[in-house]
Amino acid sequence: MTAEWDAIVVGAGIIGCAIGRELARRGLKTAIVEARGVAGGATQASAGVLAPFIEAPGRGPLRDLAVRSLAMYDSFIANLESETGQHIEYRRLGTLEVADGADGRARLLALAETARAERIDARWLDAAEVRTLEPSLVAHDGALLVPDHGYIVVAQLAQTLIEAAGRHGADLLRERVEQIEPRGSGVEVTTTAGVRRAACVVVAAGSWSRTLTRDGPPVRPVRGQLLRLVWKSQPLSHILWGERCYIVPWKGGTVLVGATVEDVGFDERATVEGVRDLLDAATDLVPQSSSASFVEVRVGLRPATPDGLPIIGRSAESPGIVYATGHYRNGILLTPLTAELVGDLVTSGKADPALEAISPVRFQGSSA
Numbered sequence: 001m002t003a004e005w006d007a008i009v010v011g012a013g014i015i016g017c018a019i020g021r022e023l024a025r026r027g028l029k030t031a032i033v034e035a036r037g038v039a040g041g042a043t044q045a046s047a048g049v050l051a052p053f054i055e056a057p058g059r060g061p062l063r064d065l066a067v068r069s070l071a072m073y074d075s076f077i078a079n080l081e082s083e084t085g086q087h088i089e090y091r092r093l094g095t096l097e098v099a100d101g102a103d104g105r106a107r108l109l110a111l112a113e114t115a116r117a118e119r120i121d122a123r124w125l126d127a128a129e130v131r132t133l134e135p136s137l138v139a140h141d142g143a144l145l146v147p148d149h150g151y152i153v154v155a156q157l158a159q160t161l162i163e164a165a166g167r168h169g170a171d172l173l174r175e176r177v178e179q180i181e182p183r184g185s186g187v188e189v190t191t192t193a194g195v196r197r198a199a200c201v202v203v204a205a206g207s208w209s210r211t212l213t214r215d216g217p218p219v220r221p222v223r224g225q226l227l228r229l230v231w232k233s234q235p236l237s238h239i240l241w242g243e244r245c246y247i248v249p250w251k252g253g254t255v256l257v258g259a260t261v262e263d264v265g266f267d268e269r270a271t272v273e274g275v276r277d278l279l280d281a282a283t284d285l286v287p288q289s290s291s292a293s294f295v296e297v298r299v300g301l302r303p304a305t306p307d308g309l310p311i312i313g314r315s316a317e318s319p320g321i322v323y324a325t326g327h328y329r330n331g332i333l334l335t336p337l338t339a340e341l342v343g344d345l346v347t348s349g350k351a352d353p354a355l356e357a358i359s360p361v362r363f364q365g366s367s368a
Helices: 012-026 062-082 101-117 127-133 154-168 204-209 272-285 287-291 335-348
Strands: 003-009 029-033 095-098 123-125 143-146 150-154 172-173 177-184 186-191 194-202 220-230 240-241 246-249 255-260 293-304 311-314 323-326
Touching: 003 186, 012 029, 012 154, 012 194, 012 323, 012 335, 029 154, 062 150, 062 154, 062 335, 095 127, 101 123, 101 143, 123 127, 150 154, 154 172, 177 194, 204 220, 204 255, 204 293, 204 323, 220 272, 240 255, 255 272, 272 287, 287 323, 311 335, 323 335
Parallel strands: 003 029, 003 194, 029 172, 095 240, 194 323
Antiparallel strands: 095 143, 123 143, 177 186, 186 194, 220 255, 220 293, 240 246, 246 255, 311 323
C-alpha cells in the first residue's frame, strides 16, 4: 500500500510533534509516523527545564539557539492553548544554581557578569540570601538566581501539540519506520504497514535517526534516568540545580529529580544505581528530600552529537530529507525554534542563518 503526503515527520517526540503541527498549520498535508505513540521515548523522561544559562553557560551557537528559543516560549504556549482550549502547566519561576566550593562560586560569579553584559537578569546570592529565598536548600557557598528560567510539563505539551496538529489536518500513524529513501522527486518511507511517500520527510527520530537513512547523522543514545516524587516538606519555589542533580517543583506537590548521564548504548533500563545516585544527590541538595514519597523512575535515551549541537537542516545527499535531531538535553527548550526553522525551510526554502552551525552538512565525510 502506498499513501502520499506533502510532508512526513518521522518521530512523535516533542520535536516531531512540534514540527508536525507547524507544517500542518502552514497548509501542508502532513503525517507524523511513530510506533511508540506520542512522547514515548526520550521526551517522557524529560523534566522540561527551560534554562539556557545552565544548559549552555558558554557563549556560542548553543547559547544563541537556547536564548532565542526561550524568548519564543510565551507566545508559543499562548498560541497552543488558544488553538486547543487546553491548559499547559508552564511557569517561569527561576532557577537557583548552587555553587560547589570556591571554584563553583567563581564560575557562577563570572556567569552572572556575562549574563548582565547580555542584559539578562542574573543575581548572585550569598548563603544568607539563599536561605531567605529557599530555606530548604543547602547552599553554603551561595547560588546564582536566574529569574527568567522555568519549566513546562512535557507530557501536557506533547499531547497539546499532537492535538493541535490534528486540528490542522495532520495524521498520526502508529507504524514503525524501517527505511527512508529518496525516490525520483520525492522520498519514500517504508513502514510496517507499507510505503508512505512525500515530497519532504523530516527525520525527528531522536537516537534512532542515524539508522533510518543512508547518510544518517552521527547521533548516539545517552541514557537519562529521572525520578518523580511526592513532596512532603516545605514547598519549593524555584528550580534547584546542584552539581549532581536538579529538582523541579510542579504544582500539586510533585517534584522531578534528574538526571543521570549514562553512555550505555540503546539500553533503556532503569537501574538501582541510577535511582540511588539521584536520591542521594537530592538529599544532599535539599535534606528534606528524604521524607518524599517515591512515585516512579522514567528512562529516556537522549540523542547526543559529537560537537554538542543539534542537527537541523537538509541532508547533504537528499534535499527531500530534512533532519531535526541531536538535541540531547535541550529538546524541550529548543522546541519552538526548531519547529520554526524547519517550517521555514520546508515551506518556503528559507534557510535561517542559525542553520549554518547546525546543518547535517558539517558532518559530511566524517566518520564521527
